[in-house]
Amino acid sequence: xxxxxxxxxxxxxxxxxxxxxxxxxxxxxxxxxxxxxxxxxxxxxxxxxxxxxxxxxxxxxxxxxxxxxxxxxxxxxxxxxxxxxxxxxxxxxxxxxxxxxxxxxxxxxxxxxxxxxxxxxxxxxxxxxxxxxxxxxxxxxxxxxxxxxxxxxxxxxxxxxxxxxxxxxxxxxxxxxxxxxxxxxxxxxxxxxxxxxxxxxxxxxxxxxxxxxxxxxxxxxxxxxxxxxxxxxxxxxxxxxxxxxxxxxxxxxxxxxxxxxxxxxxxxxxxxxxxxxxxxxxxxxxxxxxxxxxxxxxxxxxxxxxxxxxxxxxx
Amino acid sequence: xxxxxxxxxxxxxxxxxxxxxxxxxxxxxxxxxxxxxxxxxxxxxxxxxxxxxxxxxxxxxxxxxxxxxxxxxxxxxxxxxxxxxxxxxxxxxxxxxxxxxxxxxxxxxxxxxxxxxxxxxxxxxxxxxxxxxxxxxxxxxxxxxxxxxxxxxxxxxxxxxxxxxxxxxxxxxxxxxxxxxxxxxxxxxxxxxxxxxxxxxxxxxxxxxxxxxxxxxxxxxxxxxxxxxxxxxxxxxxxxxxxxxxxxxxxxxxxxxxxxxxxxxxxxxxxxxxxxxxxxxxxxxxxxxxxxxxxxxxxxxxxxxx
Amino acid sequence: xxxxxxxxxxxxxxxxxxxxxxxxxxxxxxxxxxxxxxxxxxxxxxxxxxxxxxxxxxxxxxxxxxxxxxxxxxxxxxxxxxxxxxxxxxxxxxxxxxxxxxxxxxxxxxxxxxxxxxxxxxxxxxxxxxxxxxxxxxxxxxxxxxxxxxxxxxxxxxxxxxxxxxxxxxxxxxxxxxxxxxxxxxxxxxxxxxxxxxxxxxxxxxxxxxxxxxxxxxxxxxxxxxxxxxxxxxxxxxxxxxxxxxxxxxxxxxxxxxxxxxxxxxxxxxxxxxxxxxxxxxxxxxxxxxxxxxxxxxxxxxxxxxxxxxxxxxxxxxxxxxxxxxxxxxxxxxxxxxxxxxxxxxxxxxxxxxxxxxxxxxxxxxxxxxxx
Numbered sequence: 001x002x003x004x005x006x007x008x009x010x011x012x013x014x015x016x017x018x019x020x021x022x023x024x025x026x027x028x029x030x031x032x033x034x035x036x037x038x039x040x041x042x043x044x045x046x047x048x049x050x051x052x053x054x055x056x057x058x059x060x061x062x063x064x065x066x067x068x069x070x071x072x073x074x075x076x077x078x079x080x081x082x083x084x085x086x087x088x089x090x091x092x093x094x095x096x097x098x099x100x101x102x103x104x105x106x107x108x109x110x111x112x113x114x115x116x117x118x119x120x121x122x123x124x125x126x127x128x129x130x131x132x133x134x135x136x137x138x139x140x141x142x143x144x145x146x147x148x149x150x151x152x153x154x155x156x157x158x159x160x161x162x163x164x165x166x167x168x169x170x171x172x173x174x175x176x177x178x179x180x181x182x183x184x185x186x187x188x189x190x191x192x193x194x195x196x197x198x199x200x201x202x203x204x205x206x207x208x209x210x211x212x213x214x215x216x217x218x219x220x221x222x223x224x225x226x227x228x229x230x231x232x233x234x235x236x237x238x239x240x241x242x243x244x245x246x247x248x249x250x251x252x253x254x255x256x257x258x259x260x261x262x263x264x265x266x267x268x269x270x271x272x273x274x275x276x277x278x279x280x281x282x283x284x285x286x287x288x289x290x291x292x293x294x295x296x297x298x299x300x301x302x303x304x305x306x307x308x309x310x311x312x313x314x315x
Numbered sequence: 316x317x318x319x320x321x322x323x324x325x326x327x328x329x330x331x332x333x334x335x336x337x338x339x340x341x342x343x344x345x346x347x348x349x350x351x352x353x354x355x356x357x358x359x360x361x362x363x364x365x366x367x368x369x370x371x372x373x374x375x376x377x378x379x380x381x382x383x384x385x386x387x388x389x390x391x392x393x394x395x396x397x398x399x400x401x402x403x404x405x406x407x408x409x410x411x412x413x414x415x416x417x418x419x420x421x422x423x424x425x426x427x428x429x430x431x432x433x434x435x436x437x438x439x440x441x442x443x444x445x446x447x448x449x450x451x452x453x454x455x456x457x458x459x460x461x462x463x464x465x466x467x468x469x470x471x472x473x474x475x476x477x478x479x480x481x482x483x484x485x486x487x488x489x490x491x492x493x494x495x496x497x498x499x500x501x502x503x504x505x506x507x508x509x510x511x512x513x514x515x516x517x518x519x520x521x522x523x524x525x526x527x528x529x530x531x532x533x534x535x536x537x538x539x540x541x542x543x544x545x546x547x548x549x550x551x552x553x554x555x556x557x558x559x560x561x562x563x564x565x566x567x568x569x570x571x572x573x574x575x576x577x578x579x580x581x582x583x584x585x586x587x588x589x590x591x592x593x594x595x596x597x598x599x600x601x602x603x604x605x606x607x608x609x610x611x612x613x614x615x616x617x618x619x620x621x
Numbered sequence: 622x623x624x625x626x627x628x629x630x631x632x633x634x635x636x637x638x639x640x641x642x643x644x645x646x647x648x649x650x651x652x653x654x655x656x657x658x659x660x661x662x663x664x665x666x667x668x669x670x671x672x673x674x675x676x677x678x679x680x681x682x683x684x685x686x687x688x689x690x691x692x693x694x695x696x697x698x699x700x701x702x703x704x705x706x707x708x709x710x711x712x713x714x715x716x717x718x719x720x721x722x723x724x725x726x727x728x729x730x731x732x733x734x735x736x737x738x739x740x741x742x743x744x745x746x747x748x749x750x751x752x753x754x755x756x757x758x759x760x761x762x763x764x765x766x767x768x769x770x771x772x773x774x775x776x777x778x779x780x781x782x783x784x785x786x787x788x789x790x791x792x793x794x795x796x797x798x799x800x801x802x803x804x805x806x807x808x809x810x811x812x813x814x815x816x817x818x819x820x821x822x823x824x825x826x827x828x829x830x831x832x833x834x835x836x837x838x839x840x841x842x843x844x845x846x847x848x849x850x851x852x853x854x855x856x857x858x859x860x861x862x863x864x865x866x867x868x869x870x871x872x873x874x875x876x877x878x879x880x881x882x883x884x885x886x887x888x889x890x891x892x893x894x895x896x897x898x899x900x901x902x903x904x905x906x907x908x909x910x911x912x913x914x915x916x917x918x919x920x921x922x923x924x925x926x927x928x929x930x931x932x933x934x935x936x937x938x939x940x941x942x943x944x945x946x947x948x949x950x951x952x953x954x955x956x957x958x959x960x961x962x963x964x965x966x967x968x969x970x971x972x973x974x975x976x977x978x979x980x981x982x983x984x985x986x987x988x989x990x991x992x993x
Contacts, residue, residue, distance in 0.1 A: 053745060053746060055690075055745075055749075101942060104946070105945075111682075111686065111688065112945050112949065114688055114745070115688075115885065115889055115941060115945050116941070116942055116945055118690075118882055118885060118886075118941065119886075119937070119938040119939070119941035119942045119945070120938060120942075121882070121938075122882060122886075122934045122935075122937050122938035122941070123934065123935050123937075123938025123939065124938075125934055126931040126932070126933070126934025126935040126938065127931075127934075127935060129931045129934070130931045130932075130935070184489070187482065187485065187486055187489065188489065190475075190477065190478055190482070191475055191478065191486050191489070193477070194475040194476055194477040194478060195473060195474075195475050195476070197438070197469065197473065198469065198473035198474070198475055199475075199486075200438070200457045200458070201436065201438075201457065201461065201466070201467050201469060201473065201534075202461065202486055202487060202489045202490070202533070202537070203457075203458055203461030203462055203489055203490035203537065204458075204486075204489055205458050240753075240878075241753075244749060244750055244753045247746040247749055247750070248746070248750065250746070251746045251747070288750065288753050288754050288757055289754050289757070289758075291750065292747070292750040292751070292754060295735075295746075295747065295750070296734075296735050296747070
C-alpha cells in the first residue's frame, strides 16, 4: 500500500513539475537523508549499548565540527586531516564523558542518564557559543563544489558533494559493520546490547564496551557534522535541526538497528524534500512537521520501527 | 555480634584441638552426635556451631561425615555475608569446593542459593573471605573473577538472544586469545549436534533445552576451573535434564572442572555431586557427603519434601 | 536519630500539618505586601507561574516516568490561547484558563497517542519534535498569532473594586496579578495532589516503576500514559495563561526547546517525586533564568559580549549533573532528610492490620533443623 501511494505520488510529482525537478528533489532529499541517517547511526550506537538516547549527540558533533574547523583554519592542517583530528578529539572526549558522567549510574537508571545527556546538551551548546560565538562560518567541503562539478542525470544535477557525502556515509557504515561483526569489540558490543548480565559473566568489561560505543558514536557524529556543515553554515545551533531529523530517522528505523537508522534517515530526507516540495501549503518551514508526522504514521503500522527488532519483555 | 564471633572462634579452636588429640575417625555416628562433633580438619570447623539469625529460632549448622575439607581447596568461602542494597541476604556462609569436585547447594526458595553463586562471581556486594585458587577474590569484579577461571550459567540461561548460536558460543570464549578457540567451538558442536544444526539461527529462537545446552557450552568455552550452575533443570523435560547432566558430568570429569550446582531437583543433583550444602534463610544448615545428605532423615524431611 | 517521633494521623501530626500549612498560606498572602519593589513582586509571581508548569511536568516525569521535551509548546499553547482570546475577542483573563486547559488536554493527548505504540523513553524523541515545531507553527500564522513580532493585549488584568489592594500605587497591579495567579496555582496544586493519591495516580506510579508488571496487574499502560501526558500538558497550559496574566505579551522565542529543558532542569533540581518539589524547582528556574544571567553579564566576563545566556547554559548543565549525582531527589528530598533529623513521622499501619498480625506466614512448613 505504501508502495502504491509512493508510486502515485511520484507520477503526480512528475506530471506536476517535470522529471528533472522530481529527480533533483529526490537527489537532494536522499543526500540530506544519508546525513540524518549518519547522526541517527551515532544515536543508535549509544542506544544499543546503554538503552539511552543521547540528547547531547548533536551538540557533541557540533563541538567536534568546530574543533575540526579550528584545526583547519587556525592550525592550517589539510581539511581531511583536520576532520580526522576533530573526530579523534571527539572520541577521546566522549570516552572521558562516559567514564566520569555516565558510568557511575546504574545502567538501568535510564531517566538519570537521559537527564545527564540533556545537561550535556545545555553545557556544550553554551560552551560552543562562548568559545566560537554565533557568527556563522563557512565550512569548506571535502569535495569540489564548483558550479560545474556535477553529473547530469536526465537534467537533474548530482553534485560531487552529494556523491562524496553518500560515499563517505557508505564507507562509515561498511567499516562499522565490519567492526561489529568481526572485531572483538564488536562481539562485546553486541553482547552488551543484548544482555548486560550475561556479558558480565562472560568476562566482558561492560564499562569499557559502553565507553567504546560512546567514542565511536562521537567520531561518527563529528564526521556527519563535518559533511553537513558545508551545506549549511557552521554555528553553535547548526546541528539542532539535523538532530531532530536524526531522532526521527532513528525512531523510524527502530532505534536498535544500524541499517534501520540509515534507511530511516533516507526516508525522512526524501519525505521532507518531496512533501515540502510538492505540497505548497506545507512550505519549507514545515519540514519539521513532516518529519514528525512521518514518524507517527510509520510507528502506527510498525511500532518497532522499519527494521527494528520486535522486543518481548519478561515480567 | 562480635561476642558471637569470638564464641565461634573459641569453638573452632576447641574443635581443631580435638582433631589433633582425638583423631576422631569419620565413622558414622548417630545424628545427635553429628551435630556437635566436627569432622572437618583445621580452622573450618570453627563454624560447626552457629546461631541462626532468625529471632526466636535457632538453626544449628550440622556437619555430616564427608563435610568440608581444606586441602587444596579450589574455592573457599568463610563467613560470607551478601547484601542487596542494605538488606543482608546471606548471613555468614562457609563453603569449600575442591579441584574437580561437584558440590550441590540445596534449599527452599529464598534460602540464598542464587545469591551464593552471585557472591562467588561478584555480582552482589559481599563481606567476608572468598578465596579462589588460593587468591582472595572478595573485592574483585566479575571481570577479574571470570579471567581467573570462574564461569557461571545464570538462572534463565542468559542466552544472548540477538546473537546467532555460533556467536553465542564464541562469546563464551571472549576472554581467550589462544589458538584453540576454534577447536573448542568444534568440540562443542560435536557434544551438542543440535547446536551445530542451528548454528546461524538466533539464540532467542532456540527451545529451552537447546538454550541450556548453549548456556553450558558458552560457560565452558572460557575453559574455567570452576563452573557455577544455577538451576540448570529449570523448565526442562526430565529426559533433557538427564542428558544435560550426563554431558556435564562427563565433560567436567574429563577437564577436571569443579562445579557448584544449585538445584531444586535434589535427587538428581545429589546423584551427580560428591558433597552438598543445605541452605536455610541465608545460612548453611547442613553439609555433608551427597549420599549422607540423601539418606539423612531430617534433611530429607525438612528440605526435600519426601 | 530523630529528636521527636510523631505517629502519622495522630492529633499532633494533624495539628502540625495544619499549622504549617496555614503558616505557609499566610506567608504567601502577606508576602507581596511586605515587598516594596515591583520587580521583586514580579519575580515572585513568575516563580508561582512556573511552579505550575513544573508541577505538570512532574506529574508526567516524576509520577509516570515519561520524559517530555515538549512542554514549552504546551506552555506556549496556553499563553497564546489567553492572549488571543483577550486581545482579539475581549475575554476576561481568568475566563480563558478553562479554554487553555481544554486545548492543552487535547494537544497533550495527541502527543501522547504515539505512546500507544512507542515504549520507554522513546516518546521523548516525539516530544522533542513538538518543541521544535511550535515556534514554526506560530510563525506560520502571523495574522492569528502575531508571528515573530509577538502579540500584546492592550489592557492588563484589573482586580474588582472591592479588592483590598489599592490599584493606584506602583505595586498595586502586580500585587493583584500575584493574588489571582496564586489562587489558580493553589488550586492546581490541590488537583495535582488529588491526582497523585487517586487510583489513576497509583496506576501512573505502577507504569513508572514496572510497566510490564503494571500491565499484568490490569493497568492499561497506554491510556494511563496518555492521561498523564494530557493532564501534564493542561498544567503547562495553565502556567502559560498565568504568565500572560502577569505580563500580557507573548512572543514565539519564549517557547523554544530551551524552555522545555529548563523546566526539566528545574524539576530535577526541585525534586520530581513530590508535587511540592515544583516550588523549589520554580525558584531555581527563575533564579537561573533571570538573576544568574544578569549577574554573569554584570561580571562582564567576556568584554562586553552578551554572554549571560551562555553562562546560564553552562551553569544549568553543571547544576543538573550535580543534582543527579549528589541529590537525585532534588531540593525537596534534601529538605525532607533534614526534617527527618528533627521529626520522624511514623507511618500509619494499614487499616485492619490487626487481623493479619498473627497470620504472618509461619515457618512451620519448613521446620528448622534442630538437635533432637
